[in-house]
Amino acid sequence: MFEALKRDGLARTGIYSKDSGESIETPSAIDADSFFPDLKEHEFSNIPLFANKKFVDKNSPEYKELIFIHPESENKGVFGDCLILSNWHTVLENPKYYVKMLLKMKGNHPSDTAWYTPACALPSNVATLINSGFDIFDYRAVDLKSAKGIFCTSDGEFLAEEWFDKGLCRCSGCENKNLFEHNRNALDTEIETVKNFLKDGHLRELLERRCRNSASQVSILRLFDMSYDFIEPRVAIARSTRLYANSGESLKRPEVKRFVERVIERFVPSRTDTAVLIPCSAKKPYSSSQSHMKFQSAIQNRAHEIIITSPLGIVPRELERMYPAGHYDVPVTGYWDGEERAFITDAIARYFEKNRYEKVFVHLDGDSFEIAKAALERSNTDYECTATDKLTSSESLKKLESALKYGRKKGPNLIKGTLSYQFGFDADTSKLQLKGKFMREKVLMGKKQVFSIDTGTGLMRPTFEGWDLIESGYRVYIDNFIPQGDILAPGVLNCDPDIREGDEVFVVGEGAVATGRAAMGAAEMCSSKRGVAVRVRKVKKL
Amino acid sequence: MFEALKRDGLARTGIYSKDSGESIETPSAIDADSFFPDLKEHEFSNIPLFANKKFVDKNSPEYKELIFIHPESENKGVFGDCLILSNWHTVLENPKYYVKMLLKMKGNHPSDTAWYTPACALPSNVATLINSGFDIFDYRAVDLKSAKGIFCTSDGEFLAEEWFDKGLCRCSGCENKNLFEHNRNALDTEIETVKNFLKDGHLRELLERRCRNSASQVSILRLFDMSYDFIEPRVAIARSTRLYANSGESLKRPEVKRFVERVIERFVPSRTDTAVLIPCSAKKPYSSSQSHMKFQSAIQNRAHEIIITSPLGIVPRELERMYPAGHYDVPVTGYWDGEERAFITDAIARYFEKNRYEKVFVHLDGDSFEIAKAALERSNTDYECTATDKLTSSESLKKLESALKYGRKKGPNLIKGTLSYQFGFDADTSKLQLKGKFMREKVLMGKKQVFSIDTGTGLMRPTFEGWDLIESGYRVYIDNFIPQGDILAPGVLNCDPDIREGDEVFVVGEGAVATGRAAMGAAEMCSSKRGVAVRVRKVKKL
């Protein structure tokens, strides 16, 4: 029996329990011979990964506690099963097939199955394996390294003669000069490390380090990122933690791409007469920074403020608190690399192709200035530059202020901006008002509260009245029962495919409606047999 | 007394011995209170890093075993001293000043001094510190983390409540549930890890992982790379190990930039009538790969073969064995990112602006095809595409062959290409002949050997007759003595500033000349008081 707990992309923590009652917290390495005693009984049962369907169908072994799976097989586990993906170690150096086969199989099997991959895990690659959705590993690969005199760490594999017993590790194995013990320790501790990063919401950051252990791991990460349509639905809509964009791959994170896509595809700006492009700040939200206070007092709401930043491209002022716009950190050198330039130029150009502003003021310098100009030219947008020298110099600010002198005053509409971004629905917000202190706002219609704002993530939390305004999308359909607490996955009949873990959802049933937050993505919500689907906030009987 | 041993950029291993005889292998963490007992005696002696010269000059402490240094101070250590850079921890999050101040001080002080930086080293940043040229650390920073209840690993700092004693580490401190002990263990083992990577020639690869621990470490690495003129002379001309280009920063490695610059500035191609651009292969040297065998049998030496590759840009066939062209590995997904595109487009364009070929055939596909076209257009070079579909398909190969049908046959001149690249001198190679099996060639003039080839690095090793052909550069001048073995740094009077560690050099003195290999770069050779400057191969009395 397997139950997934914390999920992130394909990765997850979970609990796998055998019928005997024995159970492990996953991800975890097991001693396969004792944990799955039946496994070694099937002689002559090898089936290579690239074997064709006929060969596979003819020769597939039937294990007692495991389901044999294969890219070409129709053999499928059901909820709670443990699946064994044999011989996966033979594609570890073959990123193209690694990703292709894996995504095919992940698509073919229910997500709440435990995945065991034998003889693959090393301290240097197990982060990638866990990120690929594997849950159970064994010690075969590290034991083999021990037999070969190889010292394993999370940084790679090294000749034991030169690296073992040289002070690089102080585990019990190293104290005892027992390489076998060290290598198993190294695998176990690395799995725990990955597990903790996963629970902490920083698996991606860890991966962006660990993947450097080999070219193929880098390629695997990049290929996963290119499989955006497959991965993105599995990534929560927000994290409570910061997003550290510390490598080139950060630009390709599903969260980053999703943000850019939604700003272009969903977001409805407060105004499209005049925009002003300004730089980001290290402090988040931007408007709490000294530089933005200066910009804002020069702009005086006479233009739509759009922040140009890496890796997010463009952040309209309305969305500055939305995850990850209010939550990212990025190394700054002043130099924007070619990929950042290309990615951000494209984002800006697409935004201005969709939203035809009459005039855009560019208050940027250095590389971001060049990027913005190129993008505005590409999108045939009329623009004017307002900066001289340092952007926050009084001269620059004066120039900015006087350029906007005749602009109409109209502040950013946080409500419309957030709702359109979050729900993909252009709600009528004319009767709504934002009340309350900065970072503690509520949205009222008359005296009725329609939304609160989750200041941790920037998401709006609709009340029942709020849901009346969002006419479609983000619905979870349940059977005819009155929820007595959270809604479990088996209780979900159907749901909107746009729903991601962490999204605000509206639960609709014959007997009741409820507000709440999705605890899993749409696909899992519709197919899982276990686990909370929606954390319910309020229920209303019909 | 400090002696540097293995160097790589600013980083080095070494031995620091106190007058008492006590000595440590660096890099290393010390218990500062007992190692430098005098240090704590200087009360009220704080001088912040940003203090001005007047303040510094007035207040600098004078230690018994240490030299106080400061960006604004003219205080200098001499050979063998241990320098203390106080309060450096206050710029760890300030990459701009970190790099600016450090390079200023490294330029001001002799390189064979040991650098001690107090209260800076954590397991998560010590790789960056070592890479910055620090040798001695203490436990203050980790002990502080212990006092604050922070669990330290080479991946970062974490709340001990949630991370310590959770199976992430099995060191003695973790076994004893002693956080203080764990944190010191973690620092010690990380220093040993960095040291081993440094000795192994893979410090850069480790850094490209570790720097992700914080945005500022990424920025520091990037800023160092932007300080090419300072760093490059400190990087050996070749490594015996592979170069793993597993991140965006790999494109900016000094070795990579140096290769590109030399191909453009120094390299003399065998011919400039016709060139053919072909893709790289995973196997090195390229010509041992199946795809290159096919290309070569289609080209039949009727054009100058130029390989287009990331991260090196362009590799002329003559240089395919030269470090790092024959020594790099790179993740391949088929997608070339914006920075690769920009960098390689620039390299190709500059090459073809300098070397005006009459005609270039482009046998490339995908992104590299687009890049090459853009570069050739930028350089106004006449080109023709010869590929259809798959580059190694018989159709493509036939098209390539027939496009070159009327070309003049002239094989690559490995000798001229290598000599011009390595020595920056366009030697007369008309009387030279390459003899011997692949990867075991010698260069003869008549029956006299003038060069052998170091197949590990691709470098030519001149005999005395070989040096006659290289009329200038790469000379090391010594006093009037007959070398009885290797030449030590104090024996060097002067040398050519282009010399890098690992370069072939010609030793010239009044009494003798010698052939050999530089064991340090030009600047160190001229200034060091200790260590082998040139490993001598042959000596000839005059």
Place this chain on the structure above:
Amino acid sequence: MISQKIEKPLACWKSKETYSGEVLDCLTVIFKSGGCSWNRCTMCGYKNERYHKMPAEELSTRIKQQVSWVLSEFKPDSYQMVKIFTSGSFFDTDEVPPGARDSIGEAFKGKIVIAESRTEYVKEDIISDFLAIVDDNSHKNPLYVAMGLETTNDYIREKCIDKGHTFEDFKNAVSQGRKAGAGIKTYLMMKPPFLTESEALLDMQKSLKECAPYSDMISMNLCTVQNRTDVERLWKQRAYRPPYLWSALKVLIEADVHVMCDPVGGGKRRGPHNCGKCDMEIVDAIREFSLNVDKELLRVYFERGCKCKNEWEFILKEEKPFCMPLTE
């Protein structure tokens, strides 16, 4: 513009103070003046708080207008004590012309007046004159001269504060003040820049001991990071951290004399602070202690501790001049 700008002091507020075992209402006034003649102290935030250069007469007029404003805003019978500050020295005649000083004396006649000055302006004659104006025999000691000694260590005072006088200068000023019949209030500064936490703590303890014989009242200021000061620049460069509240507690608990302390900015990043969790209760306890002179509450909080007390103990032991500040 035809409206006249109203002249107001830089700040003026009421608070409670302990005096001779009694809790009094106290008015604190910071007059805008001609500005400090020295104007170099590293932590001073009043450097720019001054009138532009103007004739003494005009300066006098303006200060008198401030006095009027004070008198009209705060009922004279609502307080018994007055603390007078300028952005420099109250007894510096260039800064506060004699006429202005006299009207201030008149305004606060009958109160217990504490007036702050640099040592070089504490001269018997000037003090006597002012005392004569203030004194209406309501109090035994109607005037206290307050001086920022900061520390009794001349080296620290010079390097870290750049105060421009010595402990000896202070003692001379004390004797001038006493000759004039005034009491002495001494300000000490906890943790000027360039000191480690333990250097600052020990310096404060030593200073307290050494200044006690010369002081009728002692007030310990905990250094805060004021806008546009040298200390702020250092703080932004991560070269300065305000003192821990633990250090202040320890000093107060262990002091042999009563020490007043108002932890301005306490618990903020720019003020004396601990970890953020335990700060406010300690700040409140210190404020209360200044009134009730009872160390019990201080001891309770000190002994109860907090997670961050460990950190502070570590800092006391391990923060050294060559590696400071270790925390923020």
Place this chain on the structure above:
Amino acid sequence: MISQKIEKPLACWKSKETYSGEVLDCLTVIFKSGGCSWNRCTMCGYKNERYHKMPAEELSTRIKQQVSWVLSEFKPDSYQMVKIFTSGSFFDTDEVPPGARDSIGEAFKGKIVIAESRTEYVKEDIISDFLAIVDDNSHKNPLYVAMGLETTNDYIREKCIDKGHTFEDFKNAVSQGRKAGAGIKTYLMMKPPFLTESEALLDMQKSLKECAPYSDMISMNLCTVQNRTDVERLWKQRAYRPPYLWSALKVLIEADVHVMCDPVGGGKRRGPHNCGKCDMEIVDAIREFSLNVDKELLRVYFERGCKCKNEWEFILKEEKPFCMPLTE
């Protein structure tokens, strides 16, 4: 083109062989023929080594030309034994027309002839006829029929080799051959694909035991990765690794009967290999053993070991059908 292409066998070479305790000179000829009628074995590299379809008469002529070439190139009195292979079955009449077979028999009359065939073509009449041609009474057993049994395990033979016959088929063929008066030589295959190292090793040991009663000579082939074979495809997919030389050594040492073995490609990545350091000496020892039938040298090398013997022992124990091959 006006020149006539010379017809040559696919390969032809001389070597030493042990026979009845004597070392003989032996000629091995691989004739190009009409090609194997089965042509499906996973490791077979001869699938494409055949004449294009042609009339039997022409085929016959071409093969006879090959015979002439052999006779002219290798002096008949320079060897005593001949091993005849085709890219399929020597006794398949479609592959080697009777006329051609007869001339081959004539050519090698008086030698000890070993001719290889699939089991289904081993028929008493054909063998008798051929024996009659070859035999000139110089030898007691002038003809041996060689068959690739590969393994006595029908399941392995079918799944891993796709050989198309059973152990039973083999036994029948043996009885046909014996009835015709021929001796029997059996080829076994060490480590076809889809077997772990230990499965392969145990299968070989079992096969040796089980085939011994039916065999006069046994030869163990160590699987190699031939161009354009199924095995090569698997090898490139990292799904196949040739056997360790350690396994071969172990089999040879522990065998109860003499087993011939020529480790073709030994020490190369595509052939049976260990770590690369110890390979060549073991290959040489195995070659020598085939001649001198003395296990001593094998034992010496086996016991001396190498760093990689540890790895091999681990592989024997831990390589399983669900995680193989573990090494390359």
